[in-house]
Amino acid sequence: MRRAHPQLFRAGRPADAAPVIGAAKVVKTRDELACIRRACRITDQAMVDVQAALAPGIRQIDLSARFLRKAFELGRWRACLNRSGR
DSSP states (O other): OTTTHHHHOTTSSOOOOHHHHHHHHHOOOHHHHHHHHHHHHHHHHHHHHHHHHOOTTOOHHHHHHHHHHHHHHTTOOGGGOOOTTO
16 A cells, blocks of 8 residues: 555545544434344343353353354344454
């Protein structure tokens, strides 16, 4: 990107869009709010399922699998998974 900079931005250094983008992200549409509420309901219900499985000796990976299984049963889809670092 650094080497391509002169070809990409002939008029000079690009402006920082963070303030504009940040402000736009604060405003949510009705559809976005409905999606957020649905995701919260799914997460809450999946966590109830995980809490019911808590017991000495249970592995974190098994609890994570239980959470994901319940979330998918309740309507979560693969695109919802947060992949840290990507």
